[in-house]
Amino acid sequence: MGQPKYRQIASELRDQIVSGALREGDRLPTEPQLEERYDVSRNTVRDATALLINEGLVHRVPGRGGGMIVRRKAILTFHAHRAEMPAPPTAEADAWRTEVVAQGYEAAQEFSLMIRLLSSDIAERLHVEPDSVAVLRRCVRYVNGQPSSLQDTYYPMDLAEEIRELLSPKDIPQGTTRLLGERGHEQTAYYDEYLSRMPTPEETNLLGLPPGTTILLHIRTGYTEQRPVRVSFNVFAGDRNQIVTTHGDVRVIARFRPEEAPE
Amino acid sequence: MGQPKYRQIASELRDQIVSGALREGDRLPTEPQLEERYDVSRNTVRDATALLINEGLVHRVPGRGGGMIVRRKAILTFHAHRAEMPAPPTAEADAWRTEVVAQGYEAAQEFSLMIRLLSSDIAERLHVEPDSVAVLRRCVRYVNGQPSSLQDTYYPMDLAEEIRELLSPKDIPQGTTRLLGERGHEQTAYYDEYLSRMPTPEETNLLGLPPGTTILLHIRTGYTEQRPVRVSFNVFAGDRNQIVTTHGDVRVIARFRPEEAPE
DNA sequence: CAGTGGTCTAGACCACGCG
């Protein structure tokens, strides 16, 4: 009796999924069927399937015609380098839209603006006093009508007072990075952090995440030659996104990855 | 009755953790205490705490003197750009060790070597036929005696036959990237992918991951001027690692982040 | 030994949504 029952059941079902016997969109047996097949109580069945859910392999759909369904993984590629360095070829927001469309999906974005008291970790990145206020521009990004990622960008208050457009809750057509550049705050360096963690309840709501979905967090701090001028928190639903960057001679890569061809 | 009981209980406990009322290493009330306090059955208590565990906030320790404990998050920073571009200042493996030590931890690594049939996704990255074989060099990395991340690097078989050191299950002192460079296979471009997902059972074992721990996956494909010569899967335990890169003028960044000073 | 969490049972009633 090395393994408990619920782990054995989970292993069998997992094997069927990773081996391809059960494909994306397929239904697992119903809970009563699994009780019967393995001769266990319903709670044991649920302990087993809870593992698969936390692994992000399946999700449960209540109601008649529902069931436990193998999750699809349509992964969107986001090029972190394209949007901004060295001279942004297009605005940042449009760069995202362009990528989504190029990959055959439908793109939509929702902007909102807030004034926030800064937590210490954000204040440190912006090199301002903790408990000072900053402008937060939020952009929730939808792919095929489903929320896919969001971007929270913080600007120091003094910068926003100099560049009043930052205080408007509207999309900035040319992109904020380019706008800042035009007003004498060109960003010449970026500090990028990549993290993986489970979502907060707020992120679960904003992105409509099913259980077992991770967060891929990309934090970019942008510097002019003088100081940091913004920090962006890119929050990606881990089951639907990947980030790609390249270093060195892109032409070599493009020979083997045509989609990376420089435009 | 908007929220089910177990979610309300989880919310109260979560608030105590994120607000700091319960700190890292603190114990939650025991299960019988929570049954009493909220007047619910034990399974409801466990449904509530299971949420916190999946969020990576707490873990359970069985046995007398155990309990449910708020997880610590000591995050190690890994600089993806330092190790390799453009001329690696130090060997890749040593770069990792240097970073760990600089951050005040103890570092250890375990190498192993395998010959593997390539799955299609790896074969594509290496631009070889699917089902061909390749050399897999695995390095499991320990911080303070605890497994923290692992790196799986695949080399095409023909390359390994030309450079026999790749077939030895030992650490290569100068680092494989430098070794390849010395033998006329200098890598001049990298294709980097960042992903977040839940661990596979194998990763859970190799890295000793508690439930609710995510994986931060960094896939680097290295190209010479002719072709891809290796692909590395860097598998990081999400609760203990972050990846950092910089772009542009590092000196500006170093003014605000002394630890980033170029050496 | 005593108290922690780990596993499991056998029920119950409810909310939801397709047919």
Next chain:
DNA sequence: GCGTGGTCTAGACCACTGG
């Protein structure tokens, strides 16, 4: 309507480990 999963109860026995 009726079958799906969602929530909840009230028990049981076990494995582990600190005092």
